[in-house]
Amino acid sequence: MKSVISHLRRGMKLALTMIVVGAPGVALAVGTPSGTSVDNRAQVDYEVNAVSQLPIESSPAGNSTPGLTNGADTSFLVDNFVDLTVIESGGVDTDVNPGQADAVTTFVVTNTGNTTQDYALTPTNLVGGAVFGNTDNIQANNLRVFVDSNGNGTYDAGVDTATFIDSLLQDTAATVFVVVDIPIGAANGDAANVNLAAVTHDAGSGASSPTAETAGPDTAAVDVVFGDAGRDGTEADDDSYLVTAATxxxxxxxxxxxxxxxxxxxxxxxxxxxxxxxxxxxxxxxxxxxxxxxxxxxxxxxxxxxxxxxxxxxxxxxxxxxxxxxxxxxxxxxxxxxxxxxxxxxxxxxxxxxxxxxxxxxxxxxxxxxxxx
Amino acid sequence: MYRKILFSIITLFGATALSAQQGNLELKTTAAKQEVVVDDEGNQTTRLIPVNTAVPGDEIVYTVTFSNISTESAENVRVTNPIPSQMAFIPGTAFGPGTDVSYSVDGGETFGAPEELTIADPEAGTRIATAEDYTHIRWTLKTPLDAGAQGFARYRARLR
CATH class of the missing domain: 2.60.40 (Immunoglobulin-like)
Structure with missing residues (x-):
C-alpha cells in the first residue's frame, strides 16, 4: 500500500516497475497499533582461543563494543493503517407504515485499522436501484443519524444523540442508526432505500478533521496508509424501508x-x-x-x-x-x-x-x- | 598518510586494546522491505529497501551482518536474534551461509530444530511448536570466523 516509486537502473534508461513483495493489507484480526516502535537487536557469542568472550550486541550501523546494553535497536515505526467496515445490520429490510415517524435502520461501523479514529456519518436517500430486492421508488423524509450510546443495539430517542462516532478504538465497533420519517402517501410495497457512509477522521477531532493519506514515499514518521476498499477511508452500506400499508x-x-x-x-x-x-x-x-x-x-x-x-x-x-x-x-x-x-x-x-x-x-x-x- | 599511521597503531596495540575496548566482532542489524524490480524485458531483480515505517501485514527482512574485525579467529560463533513481539516469523525464511539454524520457544533459554520444539498445551499436553511460537532464532557457524572474514544471517517476519 506504499506509494509505488519508479526507479531507473543505473546506466539503463529504462523505466522500471516496482512491486512490493508481501503486500500489506492482509486481513489481520489485530493489527499492531500505529506509532509502535518495532525494535530488534541481535547478539553474538563467541570464543577466542577457546576462551568465551563478552557477547556483542548489534546496532543499525554496526557495533563492536562488548557487553550487553552497548548495542542499539534497529527499529521502525508502525504506520496508521486506516481500514473500516460499514455493514447493514440484520440483512433484511425494515417494515414501515405510511406516515411512520422515526423509522430505524441499523448499521455497524467497525474500525479494522490499527489506530483510534473518529468517523463522520452521512445518511443519504438512494434514488432507484434495489436493496434486498426492493426497488427504491419513494424517498424518506427527515434523514438523521445517531450512534448507539449505551450499546443496547436499539435506537433510544433522546438517549442516542451523537451524530458522529467519537474515538473508536481499533478492532471495536459502533452501532449506528439511520432514522427517517416515512411519507404519509406511501403505498404498500413502496421502498425507500437509504445509504450510510462513514468517513475516517482523526481521533478526538469531533469528526471535523478528515484523516488524509500521506502523500509520496515512506517517511520516517508515522504515515497514514488507507487500506480500505477504494483506499479513501470511506465505507458505506445500504438498507431499505419497505412500506407494508394495510389494504x-x-x-x-x-x-x-x-x-x-x-x-x-x-x-x-x-x-x-x-x-x-x-x-x-x-x-x-x-x-x-x-x-x-x-x-x-x-x-x-x-x-x-x-x-x-x-x-x-x-x-x-x-x-x-x-x-x-x-x-x-x-x-x-x-x-x-x-x-x-x-x-x-x-x-x-x-x-x-x-x-x-x-x-x-x-x-x-x-x-x-x-x-x- | 594519517590512515596508515592510525592503522599501524591499531596493529601494534591491537591485541590488548581490542580485548578491553573493542570486541573481535562487529555486529549490525538492518530491517528492510524486499522489493522486486521488473525491467521492460521482464527481468526481475530483488532489492532491499531500508524500512522506516510499515503497516500490519508488511513483510520485513531482518539481516544481521557479522564481521571479524580482529586479527584472531573467532570460534563457536553464535548469532542470536530475538524476534520482536510484534512480528510473526515466516517459516523457512531463516538462513545464513555456513550456519546451522535453531529456534527457541522459551525466550532464548534453549534452542533446537523445529521438530524438537514443543509447547505446553493445557488440553493436548504438549504440541509441536509453530513458527508463531518462536521467540528467538540462532545461527551457529559451522566453522571458525577467521580474522577479517564476515558473514550474514537473515530471516523474514510479518508485522502483526
Whole structure:
C-alpha cells in the first residue's frame, strides 16, 4: 500500500516497475497499533582461543563494543493503517407504515485499522436501484443519524444523540442508526432505500478533521496508509424501508329475505320486503388494520329493520373471520355505547374492529336488515 | 598518510586494546522491505529497501551482518536474534551461509530444530511448536570466523 516509486537502473534508461513483495493489507484480526516502535537487536557469542568472550550486541550501523546494553535497536515505526467496515445490520429490510415517524435502520461501523479514529456519518436517500430486492421508488423524509450510546443495539430517542462516532478504538465497533420519517402517501410495497457512509477522521477531532493519506514515499514518521476498499477511508452500506400499508377491500351485497306476499319462498324485492345487506371487509395487505370504522348511508327507500338478530335483541351482526358472531344495536345516536348507532339515515359501526391478515380474523363481515318502503 | 599511521597503531596495540575496548566482532542489524524490480524485458531483480515505517501485514527482512574485525579467529560463533513481539516469523525464511539454524520457544533459554520444539498445551499436553511460537532464532557457524572474514544471517517476519 506504499506509494509505488519508479526507479531507473543505473546506466539503463529504462523505466522500471516496482512491486512490493508481501503486500500489506492482509486481513489481520489485530493489527499492531500505529506509532509502535518495532525494535530488534541481535547478539553474538563467541570464543577466542577457546576462551568465551563478552557477547556483542548489534546496532543499525554496526557495533563492536562488548557487553550487553552497548548495542542499539534497529527499529521502525508502525504506520496508521486506516481500514473500516460499514455493514447493514440484520440483512433484511425494515417494515414501515405510511406516515411512520422515526423509522430505524441499523448499521455497524467497525474500525479494522490499527489506530483510534473518529468517523463522520452521512445518511443519504438512494434514488432507484434495489436493496434486498426492493426497488427504491419513494424517498424518506427527515434523514438523521445517531450512534448507539449505551450499546443496547436499539435506537433510544433522546438517549442516542451523537451524530458522529467519537474515538473508536481499533478492532471495536459502533452501532449506528439511520432514522427517517416515512411519507404519509406511501403505498404498500413502496421502498425507500437509504445509504450510510462513514468517513475516517482523526481521533478526538469531533469528526471535523478528515484523516488524509500521506502523500509520496515512506517517511520516517508515522504515515497514514488507507487500506480500505477504494483506499479513501470511506465505507458505506445500504438498507431499505419497505412500506407494508394495510389494504382493505370492501364489498357490499344484498339478499331478499322475505316479502309480504311470497314470504320466504322465492321472495322478491318489492315494497314491504325484508332485505339483508352484507358488508365484507377483506384485508389484502400484509399488516393488520385496527380501529376499522364502517359507515353506510341508507337509501331513502329503505328503513332499518330492528331486532332481527340474537333472539330479537340486536340489529347488527359482526363476524370476524372464523370467530363467533358478535351483535350490536342500531340505536339512535348510539346511546347504549356499543359502538353501533344510527344518526339520521347513516348507520355507523365503530366497535374497534381489527381486521388481521390471518384466516381467524379476516375478512370482517357486517350484516343488517332493512325493509323496502 | 594519517590512515596508515592510525592503522599501524591499531596493529601494534591491537591485541590488548581490542580485548578491553573493542570486541573481535562487529555486529549490525538492518530491517528492510524486499522489493522486486521488473525491467521492460521482464527481468526481475530483488532489492532491499531500508524500512522506516510499515503497516500490519508488511513483510520485513531482518539481516544481521557479522564481521571479524580482529586479527584472531573467532570460534563457536553464535548469532542470536530475538524476534520482536510484534512480528510473526515466516517459516523457512531463516538462513545464513555456513550456519546451522535453531529456534527457541522459551525466550532464548534453549534452542533446537523445529521438530524438537514443543509447547505446553493445557488440553493436548504438549504440541509441536509453530513458527508463531518462536521467540528467538540462532545461527551457529559451522566453522571458525577467521580474522577479517564476515558473514550474514537473515530471516523474514510479518508485522502483526
Amino acid at each position: 382493505l377491500n370492501v364489498q357490499k351485497t344484498s339478499a331478499v329475505i322475505s316479502d309480504p306476499f311470497n314470504l320466504t319462498v322465492n321472495p322478491k324485492a318489492i315494497p314491504g320486503a325484508l332485505m339483508e345487506y352484507t358488508i365484507t371487509i377483506t384485508n389484502t395487505g400484509t399488516l393488520a388494520v385496527d380501529s376499522v370504522r364502517v359507515t353506510d348511508v341508507l337509501d331513502t327507500n329503505v328503513t332499518i329493520a330492528l331486532g332481527e338478530y340474537n333472539g330479537g335483541s340486536d340489529d347488527i351482526i359482526i363476524q370476524l373471520g372464523t370467530a363467533p358472531d358478535a351483535f350490536c344495536t342500531a340505536d339512535a345516536g348510539d346511546l347504549d355505547g356499543d359502538g353501533c348507532g344510527l344518526t339520521g339515515s347513516t348507520l355507523e359501526v365503530d366497535t374497534g374492529l381489527t381486521v388481521g391478515i390471518a384466516a381467524a380474523d379476516n375478512p370482517a363481515t357486517i350484516r343488517f336488515r332493512v325493509t323496502i318502503n
